[in-house]
Amino acid sequence: MRVESFFSKTTRTALKNEPPGEWIAELPDDCIRLSSGYPAPELVPDELLKEAVIRLFEEERDLPLHYMGSPRVPKLREQIQERLACRGVYVLGEELLITSGACQAIDLIARTFIDAESVVALESPTYMEALEIFQNYTKDFMSIPVDEQGLETNLFEEALVDRKQKGLPLPKLLYVIPSFQNPTGTSLSLERRRHVLELASQYNFLIVEDDAYGELGFNEAPTSLKALDKEDRVLHVGSLSKVIAPGMRIGWVAGVSKWIKALAWFKKDLDHPFAQAVMASFLENTDYEKRLKSLRESYQSKCSALTSAIEEHFPEAVSWYVPEGGYFTWVKVPGVDTAKLLEKALIKGVSFVPGKYFFLNQADGMEYLRLSFSYANEEEIVEGIRKLGRVIKSELKNI
């Protein structure tokens, strides 16, 4: 019996994309992880979450352990509605779906809107998981370059005009991470935000706004695309992974109620009452603004440590973006294959993510790499950059 013969056609097509393996080999224990897009361990509120669980059980007993019944599950929705209101996004209950993190939201959106013939527009580079998700549904993409102000909307417009003139299909949706993007750390300027909304209106596509890092600006939070959206074209995807903890798997998507209803219909995992009730219990005992302020200060300090170290230790040929928030910076090492560079860096005890994994066409990303300042402590960050600087210099000498 040939096991693959049972797969559906869409499965067989999707599985052709499967990358040959994980992007990174197992890291040695003492490796300085400038690759991890994880929150800093000391900033993950494990003590407070433990207390939240204790409180939850004391008050609710078995209620959060059933399929339904905990009053904190609807409470979480209200709490998220409040957080969205702080981002200028006002949604009714039926316009909000709680998901297992942003990834599930993106996958549900792809499943609900994308046909095999649909065109998906996205930033180049973009979030690795989203690339994998969308490629499970379609092969037709428009890849739009990113610069220090985010998605290059002028190039996007040119590409749309070009497609229209040639009678080529126009995109069904644009997937964009406009605030402190993963992997580049850039943010879409206000002018470009307005521009992309105009393009969505003119060319009739949806916008999936991935706002996972939106609350992590060092200064003012950028205005959400959804807050500027007058035509209900934006599906706003958010997550508590970066501001509370990823392991709890709490995310959401907010948008037009008919779309939210369809997404909910396909979700089929009977939700996560326990995890959601725990999160609600945590949030009701948390001064959220105070927490954000503290996170921003910590991450800004770590980011400064990173950029100062880069300025000191990286050779002149290397360029990078200065982040204004989020978790990452994006570095270009001209003429160097950063995947090969990684092998050398690992030997010296520092990791990063080679840029190619963030591109649809990996060849476009060979010279780039993503550095994370979120996870390692400041001492490790400085030491890691020192090591990486030496590796880069050595590599550049060999070119």
Place this chain on the structure above:
Amino acid sequence: MRVESFFSKTTRTALKNEPPGEWIAELPDDCIRLSSGYPAPELVPDELLKEAVIRLFEEERDLPLHYMGSPRVPKLREQIQERLACRGVYVLGEELLITSGACQAIDLIARTFIDAESVVALESPTYMEALEIFQNYTKDFMSIPVDEQGLETNLFEEALVDRKQKGLPLPKLLYVIPSFQNPTGTSLSLERRRHVLELASQYNFLIVEDDAYGELGFNEAPTSLKALDKEDRVLHVGSLSKVIAPGMRIGWVAGVSKWIKALAWFKKDLDHPFAQAVMASFLENTDYEKRLKSLRESYQSKCSALTSAIEEHFPEAVSWYVPEGGYFTWVKVPGVDTAKLLEKALIKGVSFVPGKYFFLNQADGMEYLRLSFSYANEEEIVEGIRKLGRVIKSELKNI
């Protein structure tokens, strides 16, 4: 902008199935719930789960709160492998995928194997959620009746022979709940288990064995289909919802590694490290066999209360199956529309699930209803059956 115009074709097709509303209106607070397929509140180990969380945090700190890193996440896999071995199912790590409950497993299977043209064979009646899930992917079904020994495999064989002769497409997979089925409470006899495996071999289809209730037999556990499967055709779906707690959302699917790998590829929710680590922490401190023994005794006692009360209070015209495990019994009220009966029952303060919701063709289920003995306590069960008996007698008088 017409919002539905953005849906993919498969979405538009699937949404045509959407039921007009929930199968049941909100239940009054004092309603005796013979409808709830929930574990008994007193059997849900909230105290022990709370302790498990405390222990987890004390030992692991922030580890279970990250995307990866808790040693208890792989530990859970091993614990489930052990449980499967007790069911006679031996799987390697790569042949097991942990999911958010059995529902997510079923949906992943449907997504991975079912084309729009695929035929799915299933019991009639069957699990309501599975009906909804499969209908999102195909419109082509073979509905096989169920009697007191489960799926009627002779009728299944006749239908397969007939299809083959007529050149009609044969099923891609059979979805079956062979042990203490939801909704009928019946179990597939050993002879029929062998028969269905022979049919799978002869007609080359997969079997999705939903074993959610498999460990809840009052006496000996029935032999799992997967344990009898010599051709690796069975995908074994399981769940800890009924034996521990549904709110934790821990389920799995076990099968050929290439299939498991494909299912994992499409899962796209980055797993549930926290919930999984909590469950592993709970299980390592639990004498599982002792817990099962205690559950079986409790549920058997509740079931006896139910069947004794039925014998006493239901009129002779009514027939039902005597459960040997699980959560449910299946009742036939000849000539009565049980959905209308429900309205009257609710006024009297007792609920059940009208049978039609468990059938692809709802007209087939008008005279049936599902009673659950799992949730209400014995006193409530007896009182609920007394009330329902009066309502049924009154209804039969009016026919």
